[in-house]
Amino acid sequence: MSDYYIxxxxxxxxxxxxxxxxxxxxxxxxxxxxxxxxxxxxxxxLLELIIKIQPTGGKLRAxxxxxxxxxxxxxxxxxxxxxxxxxxxxxxxxxxTSEFNAPALVGNDANLAALGEWRFGAGKGHHDLIYLTVSxxxxxxxxxxxxxxxxxxxxxxxxxxxxxxxxxxxxxxxQRGHLEAVASGPAMVNWVLEQRRNGxxxxxPLQPVPTARDISWAAGQGDSLSREALVRTGRYVGRAVADFxxxxxxxxxxxxxxVSFSGPLFWDTLLQTxxxxxxxxxxxxxxxxxxxxxxxxxxxxxxxxxASMTYPVELTEKRLDG
Amino acid sequence: MSDYYIxxxxxxxxxxxxxxxxxxxxxxxxxxxxxxxxxxxxxxxLLELIIKIQPTGGKLRAxxxxxxxxxxxxxxxxxxxxxxxxxxxxxxxxxxTSEFNAPALVGNDANLAALGEWRFGAGKGHHDLIYLTVSxxxxxxxxxxxxxxxxxxxxxxxxxxxxxxxxxxxxxxxQRGHLEAVASGPAMVNWVLEQRRNGxxxxxPLQPVPTARDISWAAGQGDSLSREALVRTGRYVGRAVADFxxxxxxxxxxxxxxVSFSGPLFWDTLLQTxxxxxxxxxxxxxxxxxxxxxxxxxxxxxxxxxASMTYPVELTEKRLDG
Numbered sequence: 001m002s003d004y005y006i007x008x009x010x011x012x013x014x015x016x017x018x019x020x021x022x023x024x025x026x027x028x029x030x031x032x033x034x035x036x037x038x039x040x041x042x043x044x045x046l047l048e049l050i051i052k053i054q055p056t057g058g059k060l061r062a063x064x065x066x067x068x069x070x071x072x073x074x075x076x077x078x079x080x081x082x083x084x085x086x087x088x089x090x091x092x093x094x095x096x097t098s099e100f101n102a103p104a105l106v107g108n109d110a111n112l113a114a115l116g117e118w119r120f121g122a123g124k125g126h127h128d129l130i131y132l133t134v135s136x137x138x139x140x141x142x143x144x145x146x147x148x149x150x151x152x153x154x155x156x157x158x159x160x161x162x163x164x165x166x167x168x169x170x171x172x173x174x175q176r177g178h179l180e181a182v183a184s185g186p187a188m189v190n191w192v193l194e195q196r197r198n199g200x201x202x203x204x205p206l207q208p209v210p211t212a213r214d215i216s217w218a219a220g221q222g223d224s225l226s227r228e229a230l231v232r233t234g235r236y237v238g239r240a241v242a243d244f245x246x247x248x249x250x251x252x253x254x255x256x257x258x259v260s261f262s263g264p265l266f267w268d269t270l271l272q273t274x275x276x277x278x279x280x281x282x283x284x285x286x287x288x289x290x291x292x293x294x295x296x297x298x299x300x301x302x303x304x305x306x307a308s309m310t311y312p313v314e315l316t317e318k319r320l321d322g
Numbered sequence: 323m324s325d326y327y328i329x330x331x332x333x334x335x336x337x338x339x340x341x342x343x344x345x346x347x348x349x350x351x352x353x354x355x356x357x358x359x360x361x362x363x364x365x366x367x368l369l370e371l372i373i374k375i376q377p378t379g380g381k382l383r384a385x386x387x388x389x390x391x392x393x394x395x396x397x398x399x400x401x402x403x404x405x406x407x408x409x410x411x412x413x414x415x416x417x418x419t420s421e422f423n424a425p426a427l428v429g430n431d432a433n434l435a436a437l438g439e440w441r442f443g444a445g446k447g448h449h450d451l452i453y454l455t456v457s458x459x460x461x462x463x464x465x466x467x468x469x470x471x472x473x474x475x476x477x478x479x480x481x482x483x484x485x486x487x488x489x490x491x492x493x494x495x496x497q498r499g500h501l502e503a504v505a506s507g508p509a510m511v512n513w514v515l516e517q518r519r520n521g522x523x524x525x526x527p528l529q530p531v532p533t534a535r536d537i538s539w540a541a542g543q544g545d546s547l548s549r550e551a552l553v554r555t556g557r558y559v560g561r562a563v564a565d566f567x568x569x570x571x572x573x574x575x576x577x578x579x580x581v582s583f584s585g586p587l588f589w590d591t592l593l594q595t596x597x598x599x600x601x602x603x604x605x606x607x608x609x610x611x612x613x614x615x616x617x618x619x620x621x622x623x624x625x626x627x628x629a630s631m632t633y634p635v636e637l638t639e640k641r642l643d644g
Binding site for chain 1: 401448449467469475476481483484485487488496570571573599601602604605
């Protein structure tokens with residue numbers, strides 16, 4: 001048995017754990033369980049799943065966890081993971097290190113998704129990359145000059161939290177008019193419901209409350225309110241992408257998350273808006289705007305990238321020899 | 323005579339050239355002339371000023387120029403410097419190298435201002451810094467983890483060109499509703515003129531057209547329209563600063579440019595708005611928001627930082643020995 005890394009992607013619904021042998025590009029073992037279960041905390045479930053999956057031979061080089069959280073990536077301390085019960089002010093990296101006697105790293109899920117797409121996905125070969133996920137929330141990760149942007153406390157690239165309508169709806173974060181408040185899945189649903197209540201006709205019912213996926217389906221059926229909702233969302237995201245081009249000047253923008261698969265009406269509007277909103281065409285020179293490639297594996301692949309770059313084989317061996 | 327660097331800051335009105343001896347923190351020589359003069363191109367004026375100022379002894383280690391331009395910092399090629407006559411598609415670094423037989427670097431003025439403030443000014447000791455200049459235009463430079471953000475083509479951190487009112491006034495770049503279009507000096511003047519034309523009372527005349535400085539003066543006299551203009555501008559910049567905190571999570575935001583000296587009404591509004599607009603107080607933890615410290619010297623000090631960091635003494639000597 002080779003030496004190996006253990007990586008995990010913890011979401012609000014499911015947690016995944018995988019083993020990657022040193023130098024491999026696919027996991028040798030992989031488990032998925034629900035994050036929450038009566039009578040057992042998510043932390044306990046994570047620790048037990050790692051114990052269950054850990055190989056008996058070889059040496060554990062490092063553990064890395066992607067978490068949907070505000071956290072300090074330099075210490076692996078989680079301040080708050082809204083959707084994971086009990087993950088408030090917990091020193092997750094320290095806990096993992098003391099349990100498994102190996103270095104441990106914790107990263108924000110959108111940041112690690114950016115790393116994963118850069119190393120293994122749509123962003124391979126690019127040095128300056130933006131990853132934007134449009135889903136229940138809007139998150140982001142940015143790589144500039146082959147390095148993940150973290151900021152002074154590791155809180156950088158909250159790309160969903162830029163103001164796009166300063167009198168707009170209240171965002172999940174409490175501020176008003178953020179991109180997430182007008183262009184996330186729930187924001188799109190809220191807008192549709194509001195139009196319906198104002199008497200706009202649609203094949204979508206008011207009850208049960210439709211999902212972003214329902215809107216995408218109804219748009220495919222020709223429902224004009226749903227079509228308008230997708231165009232409107234594509235325009236918001238497209239304008240934000242143009243702003244991000246001016247801010248980061250990447251060579252690739254990768255868009256993931258459920259809403260990114262809402263179909264051509266959303267996607268084409270996004271592309272057209274982004275391209276027509278740049279201040280000079282130089283920003284489009286060689287630019288790729290594309291879908292995320294890694295799907296549900298993006299968090300695991302990002303965590304593996306983090307672990308294997310932070311504790312590469314050579315470095316680990318030097319440390320052991322020294 | 324020691325070895326030395328020659329640095330220049332070329333603006334739309336004046337150009338400065340200075341000589342910094344290796345290891346010094348102040349120029350040993352310094353000249354300022356107008357950028358434009360009948361019968362002589364700005365390029366010719368720059369080359370002649372460098373010849374005039376160049377010491378006879380010692381060795382020229384490198385030349386660096388700050389330019390108000392869209393340019394490629396990796397090659398020193400200027401695509402377009404709107405306010406400098408004839409600076410369209412010129413290989414400035416190559417021209418300087420062939421004239422003076424030394425390595426030459428060219429950087430965007432706002433980017434180099436960020437470098438200057440980081441190395442010698444208000445940002446000393448910080449690793450993650452935003453510099454924002456609010457003046458005729460709005461420009462920016464960002465340092466993350468002690469490195470200037472450039473982007474794939476060197477066009478990053480155009481911080482004035484983010485959309486803050488998508489139905490707002492047309493920006494100098496041709497797009498609509500950018501920060502620069504609502505919060506630069508001319509944008510503030512335009513707003514005041516529009517209010518005056520709509521019958522709002524003010525001690526400011528419609529003719530001659532007031533300047534941003536006139537508005538600041540009138541606000542000090544208690545003119546309510548001028549006071550409102552400053553508050554409005556401070557609010558726009560403050561909201562943008564909060565967005566930039568979410569994007570970059572710096573430990574310091576440095577604000578320069580003429581409008582930044584419009585007095586406490588502008589400044590206090592900016593600070594209050596920025597602080598009250600962050601998504602979590604963690605972004606304010608240890609954060610400094612302050613005025614630029616280097617004044618008119620910022621471009622020169624930034625160019626000197628670029629030259630001396632790119633061609634440090636040790637490196638230059640190694641190159642010569644090797």
